Amino acid sequence: MSWSEPDSGDAEQEIQILRTRITRELVGAVRDVPPALVPRALCRVCASLLPDVAGLSLSVLGQETGMNVVLFATDEVAGHLAEIQYTLGDGPGVEAVRLRAPVFAPDVTLGADVRRWPLFCVQAAKAGAAAVFSMPLTAGARALGTLDLYQKTTGPLDGGQVRTALLVADALSLAVTAIERAASGSGGVVTWLDGAESDRVEIHQATGVLMVHLGVGAEEALLRLRARAFAQGSTSLDVARAVIDGSTDFRDE
Structure with missing residues (x-):
């Protein structure tokens, strides 16, 4: 059966x-x-x-x-x-x-x-x-x-x-x-x-970086990260890793 x-x-x-x-x-x-x-x-x-x-x-x-x-x-x-x-x-x-x-x-x-x-x-x-x-x-x-x-x-x-x-x-x-x-x-x-997924740690880390760099709150930082991911046709995790390693800098916007 x-x-x-x-x-x-x-x-x-x-x-x-x-x-x-x-x-x-x-x-x-x-x-x-x-x-x-x-x-x-x-x-x-x-x-x-x-x-x-x-x-x-x-x-x-x-x-x-x-x-x-x-x-x-x-x-x-x-x-x-x-x-x-x-x-x-x-x-x-x-x-x-x-x-x-x-x-x-x-x-x-x-x-x-x-x-x-x-x-x-x-x-x-x-x-x-x-x-x-x-x-x-x-x-x-x-x-x-x-x-x-x-x-x-x-x-x-x-x-x-x-x-x-x-x-x-x-x-x-x-x-x-x-x-x-x-x-x-x-x-x-x-x-x-x-x-489960350690990648959420990276999302948190990147959100923290964006909060400092952009002077925004956690929710706004997360929304900005998601928006960049969508615009690039990638995922939030991909963008988070780029923020952490410095290859993406939102201050350039």
């Missing part, structure tokens, strides 16, 4: 069985795993639970406005899709967080999706994606982040894939919340994020 095709019988019972299996898989994947290796372990099990998609990523919201962390990505395309949404501040994942509801873009190459997110769709198609699907991670009324899937061909996910993806997102919501509480050290530092 595949994860997207549960046993026949009562539909509600099938969903509950699948939910239990997914939860067990995720719990088993991170049991006794050092915090730095948790993202990699979660990535492996999510890929096995959703084998029919081309790739996926998990992004969690940071403590600061406009900041997020790509906790894991199965491949370069999935990671880039998450990054460009962070850079643009737009796309299915951004809207899924805002609405706290699934947002699907079954064709980022033309039609309604392109009209809805023209900038994101151009970049997504250029990266190699043809369809993108975002499931929010939530804790009550609070959005935690998104589970984002992509396909290399256009078209919707089938019913079984949607069901499984939503259940995986629900289980990840519980996992993220539980691990966050268990691993938070003094001062509320979430140590399990240490193994």
Whole structure:
């Protein structure tokens, strides 16, 4: 039996069985795993639970406005899709967080999706994606982040894939919340994020540099960094690294 095709019988019972299996898989994947290796372990099990998609990523919201962390990505395309949404501040994942509801873009190459997110769709198609699907991670009324899937061909996910993806997102919501509480050290530092993406440290460093150089606040500095990334057709991380190594100086503007 595949994860997207549960046993026949009562539909509600099938969903509950699948939910239990997914939860067990995720719990088993991170049991006794050092915090730095948790993202990699979660990535492996999510890929096995959703084998029919081309790739996926998990992004969690940071403590600061406009900041997020790509906790894991199965491949370069999935990671880039998450990054460009962070850079643009737009796309299915951004809207899924805002609405706290699934947002699907079954064709980022033309039609309604392109009209809805023209900038994101151009970049997504250029990266190699043809369809993108975002499931929010939530804790009550609070959005935690998104589970984002992509396909290399256009078209919707089938019913079984949607069901499984939503259940995986629900289980990840519980996992993220539980691990966050268990691993938070003094001062509320979430140590399990240490193994996620150190690139966010570079974003913070570059934002600090821009604050000093331009005499602006953190939010304005981050917006300027994103705007430069968009203008250059790159990512916020690329521009941040250029600011840090001195090859880009915003004072030249």
